[in-house]
Amino acid sequence: MNTIDFDTFLVALYTIVDDLYKCYVAPRKPRRPGKQPEVSDSEILTLVILAQWLKAMERELLRYAQQHWRTYFPRLLDQSAYNRRARDLAGVFVYLVPKVAVALGAYFAPYQVFDLVPLPLLHRCRGVQHRLFANEADIGCGGSDHDWFYGCQLLVATTDKGLITGFMLGPASTEGHWLAEAFLCWRDDPTAQPWGADDPPPSHRRGGKYAGPHGPLWPPPAAGMRSEVPYVVDDGFYGHFWFEHWRRDYGALVITAQSYKGKGAAEAQRRHRRWRHVIETVNDSLENAFALAFPGAKTLWGVLTRVAAKLLALNLGIWLNRLFGRPDFAFATLFTS
Numbered sequence: 001m002n003t004i005d006f007d008t009f010l011v012a013l014y015t016i017v018d019d020l021y022k023c024y025v026a027p028r029k030p031r032r033p034g035k036q037p038e039v040s041d042s043e044i045l046t047l048v049i050l051a052q053w054l055k056a057m058e059r060e061l062l063r064y065a066q067q068h069w070r071t072y073f074p075r076l077l078d079q080s081a082y083n084r085r086a087r088d089l090a091g092v093f094v095y096l097v098p099k100v101a102v103a104l105g106a107y108f109a110p111y112q113v114f115d116l117v118p119l120p121l122l123h124r125c126r127g128v129q130h131r132l133f134a135n136e137a138d139i140g141c142g143g144s145d146h147d148w149f150y151g152c153q154l155l156v157a158t159t160d161k162g163l164i165t166g167f168m169l170g171p172a173s174t175e176g177h178w179l180a181e182a183f184l185c186w187r188d189d190p191t192a193q194p195w196g197a198d199d200p201p202p203s204h205r206r207g208g209k210y211a212g213p214h215g216p217l218w219p220p221p222a223a224g225m226r227s228e229v230p231y232v233v234d235d236g237f238y239g240h241f242w243f244e245h246w247r248r249d250y251g252a253l254v255i256t257a258q259s260y261k262g263k264g265a266a267e268a269q270r271r272h273r274r275w276r277h278v279i280e281t282v283n284d285s286l287e288n289a290f291a292l293a294f295p296g297a298k299t300l301w302g303v304l305t306r307v308a309a310k311l312l313a314l315n316l317g318i319w320l321n322r323l324f325g326r327p328d329f330a331f332a333t334l335f336t337s
Helices: 006-028 041-054 058-068 079-088 090-103 124-129 176-188 240-250 265-275 277-288 300-323
Strands: 112-122 138-142 147-159 164-171
Touching: 006 041, 006 090, 006 300, 041 058, 041 079, 041 090, 041 300, 058 079, 079 090, 079 300, 090 164, 090 300, 112 138, 112 176, 112 277, 124 147, 147 176, 147 277, 147 300, 164 176, 164 300, 176 240, 265 277, 277 300
Parallel strands: none
Antiparallel strands: 112 147, 138 147, 147 164
16 A cells, blocks of 8 residues: 655645635635735645644644745744634635535435534533533533543534535534434525424423423534435434434435334344444544544634534545545555655
């Protein structure tokens, strides 16, 4: 398996990002009056994505770029200006995640998978004592170790090949059905209002009502494009009235292992679980290759920028691996530093 040198990786990454920006973003972005910035949006996008690959904070990245990358980035901003430009492009990162997936063939996927990923922002004790966010983050439990953390819950949707087609964020305590509800609703219509606590039929719990989301679910554009193929999900999303609602109102067919009945159900359930293995690969790559947990953001827009940049970096990593004839998820050996 061939490993490319860093210069080749950097040039290829910038070229793809710049082409995507010119195709999807530049024609729709209003032109601001006054002097145009010396550092282009494509350069800022590339630097932010590079930071996810190198697991570097802004100060470290800019210092290293000043010393080693002046050939590629002859004009660099100071840290505060760089941070402002990066946050200003948060919507672009969100917008490009599903666009890259479509460019790599997501439209032809036979099914999609979505699942929840814990997104710790702070350790539990610090999150309680030093709240940097309002109700966008709180205490939740999740992950393979089912540990408590302060942060958000991230819903990620992928194709059968692991391309990320959309995502959704909510407070860490958010139950998965509400994130799936917002995700599927906004895929169908980005201007629609997802169900709230009063919309589902009465619960079997005492009082008959659902708690509903504990904070905002965001952002609607992150849901990506509507898909006509089934969604293969974990049993935790099971719920007859949810499935009926999603199919009837959003045209979304959601399937869990419990959905298979009758003769051949056991084999269908085994196949279902095999299909879901891809989301485990994606989650592992986000955690280890792109350091998803504890992104270091101190504002809501900072969280969105870094999370979207990590998801975009994974999709672009698959693009580059395919470009150089390598396995899709061989991120660790893509380039030599």
